Amino acid sequence: MAEDRRTRRTRRALNDALVGLVLERGYAAITVEDIAERADVARATFYSHYRDKDDLFTRVAAELLDELRERLKPLVAENAVGFTGKPVLEMFRHAQDRRDLYRIILRGEGDGKPLRMFTEDFVRATGLEFRKRAELNGVEPRLAPDLLARVWVGEQTAVLQWWVEHDTPPMPAEEVSRMLLDLAVHGRYWASGFPAPA
Amino acid sequence: MAEDRRTRRTRRALNDALVGLVLERGYAAITVEDIAERADVARATFYSHYRDKDDLFTRVAAELLDELRERLKPLVAENAVGFTGKPVLEMFRHAQDRRDLYRIILRGEGDGKPLRMFTEDFVRATGLEFRKRAELNGVEPRLAPDLLARVWVGEQTAVLQWWVEHDTPPMPAEEVSRMLLDLAVHGRYWASGFPAPA
DNA sequence: TAAATTTTCAGACAGAATGTTCACTAACTC
DNA sequence: GAGTTAGTGAACATTCTGTCTGAAAATTTA
Numbered sequence: 001m002a003e004d005r006r007t008r009r010t011r012r013a014l015n016d017a018l019v020g021l022v023l024e025r026g027y028a029a030i031t032v033e034d035i036a037e038r039a040d041v042a043r044a045t046f047y048s049h050y051r052d053k054d055d056l057f058t059r060v061a062a063e064l065l066d067e068l069r070e071r072l073k074p075l076v077a078e079n080a081v082g083f084t085g086k087p088v089l090e091m092f093r094h095a096q097d098r099r100d101l102y103r104i105i106l107r108g109e110g111d112g113k114p115l116r117m118f119t120e121d122f123v124r125a126t127g128l129e130f131r132k133r134a135e136l137n138g139v140e141p142r143l144a145p146d147l148l149a150r151v152w153v154g155e156q157t158a159v160l161q162w163w164v165e166h167d168t169p170p171m172p173a174e175e176v177s178r179m180l181l182d183l184a185v186h187g188r189y190w191a192s193g194f195p196a197p198a
Numbered sequence: 199m200a201e202d203r204r205t206r207r208t209r210r211a212l213n214d215a216l217v218g219l220v221l222e223r224g225y226a227a228i229t230v231e232d233i234a235e236r237a238d239v240a241r242a243t244f245y246s247h248y249r250d251k252d253d254l255f256t257r258v259a260a261e262l263l264d265e266l267r268e269r270l271k272p273l274v275a276e277n278a279v280g281f282t283g284k285p286v287l288e289m290f291r292h293a294q295d296r297r298d299l300y301r302i303i304l305r306g307e308g309d310g311k312p313l314r315m316f317t318e319d320f321v322r323a324t325g326l327e328f329r330k331r332a333e334l335n336g337v338e339p340r341l342a343p344d345l346l347a348r349v350w351v352g353e354q355t356a357v358l359q360w361w362v363e364h365d366t367p368p369m370p371a372e373e374v375s376r377m378l379l380d381l382a383v384h385g386r387y388w389a390s391g392f393p394a395p396a
Numbered sequence: 397t398a399a400a401t402t403t404t405c406a407g408a409c410a411g412a413a414t415g416t417t418c419a420c421t422a423a424c425t426c
Numbered sequence: 427g428a429g430t431t432a433g434t435g436a437a438c439a440t441t442c443t444g445t446c447t448g449a450a451a452a453t454t455t456a
Contacts, residue, residue: 004423004424004425004431004432005423005424005425006422006423006424006431006432006433007431007432010432010433026309027309028252028309031412031413031414032413032414032415033412033413033414041433041434042433042434042435043414043415043434043435044415044416044417044433044434044435044436045432045433045434047414047415047416048432048433051415052414052415054226107310107314108306108309108310108313108314109309109310110309111224111225111226111306111307111308111309111310112305112306112307112309112310112313115306115310116305116306130390133390134390134391137392139390139391139392140391141389141390141391142380142388142389142390142391143377143380143381143389143390145390146360147357147360147374147377148381148386148389148390150356150357150359150360151353151356151357151378151381151386152386153356154352154353154354154355154356154357155349155352155353155356156352157352157356158348158349158351158352158353158355159345159348159349159352161348162344162345162348179341179345180349182340182341183341183346183349183385184385184386185385185386185387186385187381187382187383187384187385187386187388188346188349188350188382188383188385189383190340190385191339191340191341191346192328192331192332192337192339192340192341192343192346193332193337193338193339193340194335194337202402202403202452202453202454203452203453203454204402204403204404204451204452204453205402205403208403208404229441229442229443230442230443230444231441231442231443239404239405240404240405240406240407241405241406241443241444242404242405242406242407242444242445242446242447243403243404243405245443245444245445246403246404249444250443250444
């Protein structure tokens with residue numbers, strides 16, 4: 001028995017209503033009533049699907065994360081040797097496709113809970129990757145992989161946020177991900193045009 | 199006429215109560231009643247000082263920012279030529295002194311509003327600094343200063359958050375700020391132990 | 397110290413949003 | 427077409443909000 005068409009429809013409508021409203025008015029300013037109204041659904045129906053506003057937002061964010069993981073999976077497996085920009089680029093593309101949702105999550109709406117989910121997940125995966133890579137290539141990291149992962153994730157989310165907040169993209173996904181990679185590889189002196197010190 | 203001692207006392211009590219409660223239960227879970235109770239103040243008194251919960255949090259965060267700016271001021275003026283780690287170190291020290299407040303802000307409590315204030319302010323100052331420095335030294339940035347500022351702020355806040363979330367600091371302020379600086383200067387290949395590619 | 401000013405207090409109030417329940421109707425699956 | 431499941435709308439108690447009292451307490455000022 002496949003999922004009932006009605007539940008699919010109302011869930012979808014509620015998800016969309018949430019994202020739209022949060023984008024317009026901010027998470028704190030909207031009520032369950034508002035969401036139900038925009039979705040054209042009775043308020044009681046909302047509660048038969050989600051415990052509360054938070055529950056809805058959390059699930060929407062979790063689904064986005066699943067979607068992202070799914071898109072990244074084939075790319076991370078492939079390049080276990082060196083750093084390539086492929087996963088980074090794919091994330092920017094994903095953000096382009098689902099810009100509204102990325103926006104509100106990266107803004108820290110919902111008391112930052114969805115953003116924390118996103119970040120923590122990201123840090124975990126990155127840290128793992130860094131450690132694996134160091135071991136595989138027999139190199140000794142000069143900095144703790146955990147710290148390195150935080151920094152890398154921090155950079156990426158900062159730029160991602162900046163990028164999605166523009167109504168019209170300030171540069172294509174390819175360009176911004178290339179810049180980010182160059183910066184990570186060469187460091188800030190390189191990027192700012194200064195000659196590197198001793 | 200100096201400020202009435204009573205207002206100083208109750209404001210202080212309300213500020214502390216807010217920070218403590220948010221740390222324990224999260225911003226969304228606490229009510230004005232809770233804050234007033236912990237501060238041992240009538241609820242009506244709360245409203246004679248602040249418009250609502252948000253207003254209180256916003257002002258507390260703004261005061262922290264002022265405090266930080268005050269501590270940073272002498273350090274940024276002095277080193278207009280090269281990059282030194284002094285302002286970074288000072289920020290970590292400030293975070294150490296006011297750890298609880300830093301924690302809740304960096305967690306994105308209060309729908310991320312205080313965090314956005316923090317970040318935006320930081321980005322603005324950093325961007326300005328970058329531009330000034332490039333001009334002063336007659337170098338041509340390879341990346342837009344704005345983007346560079348975002349990245350730098352993203353790195354710093356990510357590490358800062360990681361650092362304050364430990365009950366006992368994982369490393370002293372001096373060490374973490376030095377690491378961060380090394381990383382920014384030399385880039386990720388250097389940090390991870392890989393030989394830099396062409 | 398006394399008078400004048402300001403702040404705090406406790407309680408009451410209407411309004412808004414929450415989360416639950418229920419009997420009924422509509423839509424869907426098989 | 428029969429049987430099952432989901433959505434409806436209305437009602438309900440509860441909680442929190444923000445505002446407003448008049449009286450009591452603490453403070454500043456003279």
